[in-house]
Each structure stands twice: as C-alpha cells, then as structure tokens.
Amino acid sequence: xxxxxxxxxxxxxxxxxxxxxxxxxxxxxxxxxxxxxxxxxxxxxxxxxxxxxxxxxxxxxxxxxxxxxxxxxxxxxxxxxxxxxxxxxxxxxxxxxxxxxxxxxxxxxxxxxxxxxxxxxxxxxxxxxxxxxxxxxxxxxxxxxxxxxxxxxxxxxxxxxxxxxxxxxxxxxxxxxxxxxxxxxxxxxxxxxxxxxxxxxxxxxxxxxxxxxxxxxxxxxxxxxxxxxxxxxxxxxxxxxxxxxxxxxxxxxxxxxxxxxxxxxxxxxxxxxxxxxxxxxxxxxxxxxxxxxxxxxxxxxxxxxxxxxxxxxxxxxxxxxxxxxxxxxxxxxxxxxxxxxxxxxxxxxxxxxxxxxxxxxxxxxxxxxxxxxxxxxxxxxxxxxxxxxxxxxxxxxxxxxxxxxxxxxxxxxxxxxxxxxxxxxxxxxxxxxxxxxxxxxxxxxxx
Amino acid sequence: xxxxxxxxxxxxxxxxxxxxxxxxxxxxxxxxxxxxxxxxxxxxxxxxxxxxxxxxxxxxxxxxxxxxxxxxxxxxxxxxxxxxxxxxxxxxxxxxxxxxxxxxxxxxxxxxxxxxxxxxxxxxxxxxxxxxxxxxxxxxxxxxxxxxxxxxxxxxxxxxxxxxxxxxxxxxxxxxxxxxxxxxxxxxxxxxxxxxxxxxxxxxxxxxxxxxxxxxxxxxxxxxxxxxxxxxxxxxxxxxxxxxxxxxxxxxxxxxxxxxxxxxxxxxxxxxxxxxxxxxxxxxxxxxxxxxxxxxxxxxxxxxxxxxxxxxxxxxxxxxxxxxxxxxxxxxxxxxxxxxxxxxxxxxxxxxxxxxxxxxxxxxxxxxxxxxxxxxxxxxxxxxxxxxxxxxxxxxxxxxxxxxxxxxxxxxxxxxxxxxxxxxxxxxxxxxxxxxxxxxxxxxxxx
Numbered sequence: 001x002x003x004x005x006x007x008x009x010x011x012x013x014x015x016x017x018x019x020x021x022x023x024x025x026x027x028x029x030x031x032x033x034x035x036x037x038x039x040x041x042x043x044x045x046x047x048x049x050x051x052x053x054x055x056x057x058x059x060x061x062x063x064x065x066x067x068x069x070x071x072x073x074x075x076x077x078x079x080x081x082x083x084x085x086x087x088x089x090x091x092x093x094x095x096x097x098x099x100x101x102x103x104x105x106x107x108x109x110x111x112x113x114x115x116x117x118x119x120x121x122x123x124x125x126x127x128x129x130x131x132x133x134x135x136x137x138x139x140x141x142x143x144x145x146x147x148x149x150x151x152x153x154x155x156x157x158x159x160x161x162x163x164x165x166x167x168x169x170x171x172x173x174x175x176x177x178x179x180x181x182x183x184x185x186x187x188x189x190x191x192x193x194x195x196x197x198x199x200x201x202x203x204x205x206x207x208x209x210x211x212x213x214x215x216x217x218x219x220x221x222x223x224x225x226x227x228x229x230x231x232x233x234x235x236x237x238x239x240x241x242x243x244x245x246x247x248x249x250x251x252x253x254x255x256x257x258x259x260x261x262x263x264x265x266x267x268x269x270x271x272x273x274x275x276x277x278x279x280x281x282x283x284x285x286x287x288x289x290x291x292x293x294x295x296x297x298x299x300x301x302x303x304x305x306x307x308x309x310x311x312x313x314x315x316x317x318x319x320x321x322x323x324x325x326x327x328x329x330x331x332x333x334x335x336x337x338x339x340x341x342x343x344x345x346x347x348x349x350x351x352x353x354x355x356x357x358x359x360x361x362x363x364x365x366x367x368x369x370x371x372x373x374x375x376x377x378x379x380x381x382x383x384x385x386x387x388x389x390x391x392x393x394x395x396x397x398x399x400x401x402x403x404x405x406x407x408x409x410x411x412x413x414x415x416x417x418x419x420x421x422x423x424x425x426x427x428x429x430x431x432x433x434x435x436x437x438x439x440x441x442x443x444x445x446x447x
Numbered sequence: 448x449x450x451x452x453x454x455x456x457x458x459x460x461x462x463x464x465x466x467x468x469x470x471x472x473x474x475x476x477x478x479x480x481x482x483x484x485x486x487x488x489x490x491x492x493x494x495x496x497x498x499x500x501x502x503x504x505x506x507x508x509x510x511x512x513x514x515x516x517x518x519x520x521x522x523x524x525x526x527x528x529x530x531x532x533x534x535x536x537x538x539x540x541x542x543x544x545x546x547x548x549x550x551x552x553x554x555x556x557x558x559x560x561x562x563x564x565x566x567x568x569x570x571x572x573x574x575x576x577x578x579x580x581x582x583x584x585x586x587x588x589x590x591x592x593x594x595x596x597x598x599x600x601x602x603x604x605x606x607x608x609x610x611x612x613x614x615x616x617x618x619x620x621x622x623x624x625x626x627x628x629x630x631x632x633x634x635x636x637x638x639x640x641x642x643x644x645x646x647x648x649x650x651x652x653x654x655x656x657x658x659x660x661x662x663x664x665x666x667x668x669x670x671x672x673x674x675x676x677x678x679x680x681x682x683x684x685x686x687x688x689x690x691x692x693x694x695x696x697x698x699x700x701x702x703x704x705x706x707x708x709x710x711x712x713x714x715x716x717x718x719x720x721x722x723x724x725x726x727x728x729x730x731x732x733x734x735x736x737x738x739x740x741x742x743x744x745x746x747x748x749x750x751x752x753x754x755x756x757x758x759x760x761x762x763x764x765x766x767x768x769x770x771x772x773x774x775x776x777x778x779x780x781x782x783x784x785x786x787x788x789x790x791x792x793x794x795x796x797x798x799x800x801x802x803x804x805x806x807x808x809x810x811x812x813x814x815x816x817x818x819x820x821x822x823x824x825x826x827x828x829x830x831x832x833x834x835x836x837x838x839x840x841x842x843x844x845x846x847x848x849x850x851x852x853x854x855x856x857x858x859x860x861x862x863x864x865x866x867x868x869x870x871x872x873x874x875x876x877x878x879x880x881x882x883x884x885x886x887x888x889x890x891x892x893x894x
Binding site: 312313315316317319340341342343344345346347348349350353 | 759760763764766787788789790791792793794795796797800
C-alpha cells in the first residue's frame, strides 16, 4: 500500500513518478509488488501475451543506473506500461496476435517504444491483440464484466488497465480499437490527432487510418504518456521539452466556461436503449453548456469511405504477410482480404482524397465549441468472447483523424460501463483533455 | 541584334539578365523585338495557345517600377518564359488542351508561376499542351523538322524554345513529357528530382508521378530557372538565396574527372538503328570515362508499375474533370480512363509502394559514377502530327523520380536531332547539370 492508503495497483503513472521522486515509494519494492499482482491476477484476465519478470528486471537495472548518475528527471520514470503486441519491442516477442508469426522477435523497438523507454517507462508486458489487429478475438476477459468481451483490437491493453495490472497501456486504432475497448472496460482511452505519433515499428494495417492510442486510469496520465509518444527535444540542461504542451494544457483550468456539442450521429437509432437513456440524462444535466449539433456534410459518407480505404490497404498490407507465414488466418480476415482485393483504385483514391476534407469540415465547429460529445460505443460490452463489438460509433472521428477520448462516466442500471466520447479539434489535443478533465470535475461535483 | 552579333532570339536567359544589368540591351526594345518575332513566327510553329502583347506589356510595366525602386537584382529579370497551358496563370487563360475547359481563367497563379514572376520573369505565353497532358496531339509543329511531331505532352514549350520564341519554357512530365519533346526538338530539357518543385496550381494528372520541367537553349538557363521554381528565401539584404545551389554547382568545374554509366536499358532492341549507331559512336568516343551498367533489380518492373499508378490516378483525377465539362474527350483518353477504372486498389498500392525502393536502388551507383547516360527517345521525332512519340525511354527514370536532362548532342545522318539523356542521383540536381555541362564541353572540344 502507498502512503495515501491506495493499493499499488491503484496508483496512477504521474502519481507514481511523484512518489518515486519524493522517496515515498521505492521503485524496486513497487515493481516487486506489481509483478506479484500480475502473476496473481493475469491468469484470470489473460490480458498479457508476454510478461517476464526477468525482462522487467533488466529494465529496472538500467533505470537504477540512470538515477545514480543524478541526471535530469524523466517524465515517466519507473512507470509500468503494457504495449499491444502489434508494436515491436526488442526484448519481448511481438507476435501480432497471428498464428503465423508466433515466436516473432523484432530486432529493434518501435519508435514510440523507444520514446517511452527514453522517458523512463518500463515496458511491463505485451498485451493481447486480436489477429493482426482486426476482428478475430483474443482470450482476454473484460475485468469489469467477466464473460464479456473487453472489446478489440486493443483487448489486452484495455483489460490490463481495467484490472490494475498497469497504470497505462498502449493500443492502436484503425477504426475504433482504442475508444471502444476503453468504453467496454470502464477506463480512460485517448487517441491523439492522426499523424501526431510516428508509427514506425507498428504493424501496418491501413497506413492512411492507423493511429496510436493510450489507456489509463485518469486524464493526467493519458496526457503525460501521449506527450512522450508524440515527442519533444532536450533543452540545454538535458530536460525534455514538449512543444505541443499537452500535459501542461490538460492540467489547466479552461480560460472560459467550456461549451460542448452533443452529436447523436446518424447511428443514434442503433444505440442501445439503456445507453440512449444514460445519454439523455447527461444531456439534461449539461443543458447549460451543451447543444445538439448535426454533423458536417464532409462526413456524410465517412462510413463507406473508411471501409473502402481500410479494406484496400489492409488487403494490400496483410495478404503478403499472411502468405509469407503459412497462409492460415481466420475467416473474418480472409473475407476482409477478399473484399479489399476487389476494391477499385479509383474508388480507393476518391475515398482517401476526402479524408482531409472530413477533417476540415469540423474546423469551424471548434470556433464555437470546445468538444463534441457522442457515445463511445453502441452500448456496454456484449456478452461472450466471440466478438469484440461494433466500432461504428468511432468510424466518423477516426476517418476525420480528430483526437478522441473515452471517459468512464456512464453505466447501465446493472452497472455495466459505458464510455462518453469527447472529440476535439485536430492538433488541439491538449485543449480536448483540458475539456475532458473539466467535464469529469463538473459531473463529480454535481453528484 | 545584340552587342555580340546574336539575334535577339538567340540570346539565353542568363545572358539577357546580364545585358539588362549592364545596359547593353534595353528591356522594352528587347521585348518589342521578341513580340514581333513571335507574331511573325508562331503562325507557322503554332507553339502558343495564348499570346498577348497587352498582357506582356502589363508585366513589363510592373518590372519597370521594380527597377526604378533600385531594389535587389532579380535572377530572371525580364526573361520571357512560356508556360505550358496546364499550369494556372491569372492573366492568361489556362485551357488544359481540353475542349471542355476552353475559356478557363484561373483566379490565381500556380505556385511555380508566382515564383517565376517574383524572380522577374515575364510570362510570355501559354504553350500548347496535348489534351489534359496525355497523348492526344496539338497542332504544334516541330521547328527543326516541319511535318514532324515536336513530341508531347509539353509540345508547345519544346517547340517555342526550338523556334527561338522564348529562351525558356516550362513543361510537365508524368511519364516522358519533358525529356522526349526536348530530344525531338533538339533543345535542352531538364526534369528535376521528383517533389522538388511544388505543383500547386498545375493540372493534377497523377499525383505520385507528375513532375515539372524546363526547356532552354543551354544548361546555365536550365539551372537558373529550375532553381527559382524550387525556391529559396530572401537574405537580410533582400537578395534571393537558394539552398540547393543548383545554379552555382552547375557552373562549377567537376572536382574530379566525371565518370559515366551507359545504360542500354531493356528497351535497347527497340531503339531505332540510326539512334543505336549514334550511341555506339558516343560510347566509343567516351570509352575512357564511360562504362556499361545493368539497371538495378528495383526497377525491373518499373514500366508496368508506372502504368498501374498512372492509369489509376489519371482515371480518378481526370474522369470527374471531363464529366464536369461535357464529357467529350479523345478515344485515347477515354480508353485510359476505362483502363484506370479497372485497376485494383491492391495493385495500385503495391506499385506505388515500390517507387521509393526504385529510387533507392540507384543510390550506390552514384557513389561510383556521376551520371547515367541513356537514349532520351527511341529515335528522332516520328513523321506526322498524329502521334507525339513513345515515352518508353523515360519511364524508368520517371518512376524512380531521378533528375534527368536531355542534351541535343546527336543527330541522324539526315540531320534529325536525337537527345542524350543524363540521369542523376535524387536531390543532386546541381551535380547532374555540372556533369552535363562538362560533357557538352568535352564533346565540343573533341570535334
């Protein structure tokens, strides 16, 4: 237990860094405790594809040497981070959730892993991904709802945070693979603006759509970890400086009272009754600061457009990979590849060309409002582990490349988590998180 | 006639700027003379789609005001430049060589036109382009070979320089539309490294392949004009500074004796007998500095790959344009659009993905050699105006995005020009032009 009466597995990332700096927590003891917790808990949750106390121990030794050198403080010193198993790591294997690439051991870290390590993070484990980050489910349970899916494709990352195995985990999203599992597992999920995090060393599914995301237990941690992955530079004293100031902005009070837009979206009729009811309550509670809006015409075809781009690119990228590794894959994957192989180049080019227009279509919305509010999923996690749920409530924002966060604010009457999705202006990720933090405070002080 | 016994239409661009600076030529008199020459000559050549002494007069007035302000010298002050009619200009119409867009008047200059004007150039005329810069020929004659094609798609630009109407003209190349007409018309043609010249305001045919090029009567002018289009910035005295130093490098003596590679290419058997003979003579003459090489494996499929990328992108880009303007186009164009519409997205993506690999495949060649030498065309200009000739000798280099120059060094026994193509390392355009200038000198001193 930490100083403030929390169990170790309840301590957030930024909070932990503070404890370590003040000496109120000892890194070695903390890590020992967390390893024990993982060994006791993960056999039920099955969040991790690879977990090794030995690999963690080697990382801790390197960090110990850094601290003895009395170097500049590291923003994520000692923070355990689980990384989705479609992101290359040079110590742990990276098996991509695919039978053909079992035992795959990349020679170098993905760029974002390199950045996390340089900031002092401990790559704690590799978390289960669906087959090649598409739909075929993993064995992972939803820690909040045993017997229900944690969502996908970042199944293990969401579940690991929900179970307390790590304070932070990294996922990827091509359609809705960060925001959806965050909603289903009742954790915070954040997908920054498309292109901000360099994806070198991450499995290429759909180069136009693939985006990196973070799971955590609070907004401060989302900001701190996203900032490190986006990257900064060292100033003359060796301290890391981050030009987008996401963490700094996220911690500030809004200069003016935030204004929110509520977007039912064209899929509202498909949102489950109990989720609809929860959102109607939220709308009533926030009526002083939230207005309903229609989406811009620039995204009226976003759903078929994303499908066109995604299927063509995934087919082009994954078929050679699958063929080179035995050709065995799920029916869902071979159907996807067959559909993508039929896509015409002209349709693909038109769909891809409209992506920046989709982004631009939202620009003026954010002159008047701070964020869009929309359901993160059609409802709570579906029962059973044979599906990962429907990403349809994420498609429009993913296609437009806007930053999105899922906040664990709502639940059904029987206690199943439902995420509230906040969508921000492209490249104003700090402002989105600031608005999200303000919303969390407003709703907690109201209760 | 100028001071040095040349007719006005023989004076090069850089030479002209020097004359104007020294006062040995008067800009107004020069322009009057050149306008008279155009009016007397172009009715035969038919290089220009749009030519207006009034529009030229307005540009000269603006230049006059600049000179009276005693501002920093402009690198292209007073140089008449013809611009292909698929490049937007805000004074002249830009009709794209297409029946559906007759009378089209863009509101703003293409970015490269803006740069040329800022450097003091006079946009002299718009030169004829084939229909939407594809294969359907223009009315333009080859000034060196009446009754023969000047090549395409930059037909008017090559012919205008060959006829002496302008010292410099701008063209575009998606497959071989700069180097081929330069070869056929016996002028210098230069297509810098792909991506160096921003193509905002230029008709988008194939975004992955479209490149800008220059025609001139000497290498110095190619370098000076390409440098301006690539762009620089003003130093503290208001003088333009060009970081790639193309003009400076092109003017230097090579630090070591240049070494050349002769590439017959897989199309050698299709090169016409008289062109083959001329190249064999060249090979014999340069045997001390030129070796034969095979092309790298990275371009073994460049010809079908370029076709896949070009057809898909041209179909996606040009069909909406044609449909929006009455739907009438040549059979060649509708065939192209139909082929492109059938291209599969996965084939397109694979072909496009290999483009940077094609570029990289040549890198080590240029550790040992300064330039590749290859035929610029299969032979001299074909007879008749119903074809623009075959771009096959340009396809590999265009696909790889390497800088290319065509030098009017060879001719058939009956005096028809044949260009020698020099290909350089990506982003080492100045070195390529330096090598080209050295080769010109070496061959002229040998005769």
